[in-house]
Amino acid sequence: MPVTRPISNLTLPAIIWFIFTVILFNSVVSFAEEKQTEQIGLLWKINKPGAEPSYLFGTIHLNDERVKNLAPPVKSAFDNSRSFTMEMITDTSGLVVLSRMMFLAEGLSLKKITGEKLYRQTVEVLLKRGMTTENLDRIKPWVIIMMLSTPKSKSGLFLDMDLYAKAVSARKPAYGLETMAEQLAPFDDMPLKDQVALLKDSLQASDQQDAQLEEITQAYLSRNLTKLLTISDSYQTQAGAAYDRLMTQLINDRNLRMQRRMQKRITEGNAFIAVGALHLPGKDGLINLFQEQGYRVTSVY
Secondary structure, three states: OOEEEEEOOOOHHHHHHHHHHHHHHHHHHHHHOOOOOOEEEEEEEEOOOOOOOOEEEEEOOOOOOOOOOOOOOHHHHHHHOOEEEEEEEEOOHHHHHHHHOOOOOOOOOOHHHHHHHHHHHHHHHHHHHOOOOOOHHHHHHHHHHHHOOOOOOOOOOHHHHHHHHHHHHHHEEEEOOOOOHHHHHHHHHHHHHHHHHHHHHHHHHHHHHHHHHHHHHHHOOOOOOHHHOOOHHOOOOOOOOHHHHHHHHHHHHHHHHHHHHHHHHHHHHHEEEEHHHHHHHOOOOOOHHHOOOOOOOEEEE
């Protein structure tokens, strides 16, 4: 009998991995339309007059030694930095928010929302992935989507949390750019019909996850941000308008918010800031946002 994982065990990696992949799979058309020049690099130096340079590092939310083995320029920038910043630092209050947001309101059930056929398909895929279906009928569709989008768990920390653990061990001040509520709001605010449309997509793509994950990982290891954005048209969602509405919040709104909150650390100088690599490139990406505000941003590695 396979070992199963609790359906309610929605973890931080699940949240930010879904954000990473959802941005990746939706960015193919938008990036092509912008006709940006190729952008190479995961580590970028940000220069502001009157402050020591800071570093912006694009991560991938994986527990994979190929990505956790930091290249010398990245390791040097991290080791010598005065502070560490990541997308979100999970604390007790954040976990309380998560547990409150993930369950359906009284009187609603997943089976009623999805219909019998889609519900049975959800149960089948979750069991195949080694997850229990206990309490499934009380879980919101977006929670199931995140769990299905998360790579199979391995022991150890994924890259972002590994960096955070190293920062804490080195007694660096550590900061988060967003709260749990802010990260979850784009999903939780979705109408239920939109959540169901995206759940259908996730179920249909579940068998392709391993191959897609390896392709994403290889693109990341090549440090080619443009390639990350243009991996394959075949990854495009079929959920249409529901997906488009979600993307406005996940890309444009979050990038603006994170860039605004990074500025305090950059003014302090010598900050090491780690966010998902897909937040870096493109017209609405962090690199361009900083350049538009007069910062000098250059690729280091």
